[in-house]
Amino acid sequence: MQEETRRRSQADRRADTRAALLTAARLLFSENGYADTSTPDIVKAANVTRGALYHHFEDKAALLRAVVEAEAQTVAEDIRQTAGAERSPLEAFLSGAKAYFKAMQTPGRAQLLLLEGPAVLGVEVMRDIDLKTGGGTLTEALRHAQAAGLLADAPIAPLSDLLSAAFDRAALAIANGEDRETYEHATAVLMSGLFDPS
Amino acid sequence: MQEETRRRSQADRRADTRAALLTAARLLFSENGYADTSTPDIVKAANVTRGALYHHFEDKAALLRAVVEAEAQTVAEDIRQTAGAERSPLEAFLSGAKAYFKAMQTPGRAQLLLLEGPAVLGVEVMRDIDLKTGGGTLTEALRHAQAAGLLADAPIAPLSDLLSAAFDRAALAIANGEDRETYEHATAVLMSGLFDPS
DNA sequence: TTCTTTAACATACATACGGTATGTATTTTA
DNA sequence: TAAAATACATACCGTATGTATGTTAAAGAA
Known part of the structure; x- marks a missing residue:
């Protein structure tokens, strides 16, 4: 019985984490404002790490821009x-x-x-x-x-x-x-x- | 020969540092924006310490509000x-x-x-x-x-x-x-x- | 199939900022 | 003149952002 998370394509994986980040950021930015939303907050809500965030987006502002x-x-x-x-x-x-x-x-x-x-x-x-x-x-x-x-x-x-x-x-x-x-x-x-x- | 800075009234002293803070903050906030202006930046420009700033204003936002x-x-x-x-x-x-x-x-x-x-x-x-x-x-x-x-x-x-x-x-x-x-x-x-x- | 490379993260770290707690000197008041 | 209040100055703490480096798994080459 293999783990079901294995053998996922990189593109899928990438799209998923990116979507999770955007969804979490959208919610937190709109509810608490940009300044009062920390990147730890965002990645916690998205169930990823800060490394993932900075892999996908140049900085915090770039994440807001994408949202x-x-x-x-x-x-x-x-x-x-x-x-x-x-x-x-x-x-x-x-x-x-x-x-x-x-x-x-x-x-x-x-x-x-x-x-x-x-x-x-x-x-x-x-x-x-x-x-x-x-x-x-x-x-x-x-x-x-x-x-x-x-x-x-x-x-x-x-x-x-x-x-x-x-x-x-x-x-x-x-x-x-x-x-x-x-x-x-x-x-x-x-x-x-x-x-x-x- | 006394130092000329001696024997200044508290009210004068207070007004001076407050004015210096407001002037410096006005310039920096308007030129670089609130987020990109640090309190160290402000007090450096105003020639006072951060202690003075937080003595006069509750926080950084209160300083902007005064400005x-x-x-x-x-x-x-x-x-x-x-x-x-x-x-x-x-x-x-x-x-x-x-x-x-x-x-x-x-x-x-x-x-x-x-x-x-x-x-x-x-x-x-x-x-x-x-x-x-x-x-x-x-x-x-x-x-x-x-x-x-x-x-x-x-x-x-x-x-x-x-x-x-x-x-x-x-x-x-x-x-x-x-x-x-x-x-x-x-x-x-x-x-x-x-x-x-x- | 196997080896190599690359993409996608994860972890650790350096730096800086905001705010507070505490210490000190000067002025004002009693 | 002693006490108290004011106006700072210094030290410190927690947390944030961004970066540098390490690790794992997928993708391509041999």
């Missing part, structure tokens, strides 16, 4: 799935915002993507991640609306920046227990002003 | 000084925003108030500090405008939250070298939509 990238990837996919054929650009925006808010309600997600990530990795790295995963969806949509003459005549890039900041704040507020419809409404008011054909 | 509170105080005063009698609520808003952006251009200030502070102290603590220093200026102004029937009929609190997020992002972008007028314009577009009498 954040996975999370951003999931958010992007969630939103893409919700994308339907909307009537007006404004409706498309509001439905996109709602999808974003919903996706960000997954426990720990707002904490990781909106607080720990920017704080530890920096806003530049977070922007790179957003571009890789989301692909600048918001900017694209704005450009589309403006081309249709439905949006105030202003530079897209900074406007997109400001709006995404507002969306992030709304998502965070909702994730922290604030009333969802209230913030969705406020978002709608803010957006509809922009799309007003005045 | 951030002083900074927020200065910003609030700067903005109050710029407050003139504007014609319309919208103009008052835009002039207030410009004053805010200008005040946030002091080197290191955006880093401290918009990045390190929220990351280390948490958003709740930062909100408390804002209320103590700024006094909820934005919310007040919104309420005033709405009472005058000039603002879309929406709950003030969440709208104020979203707008302040957008303002913060603009201030940060400008502080990081983005073009000032571009972001001021984008801010104006966003605001004017809200104030549109549609």
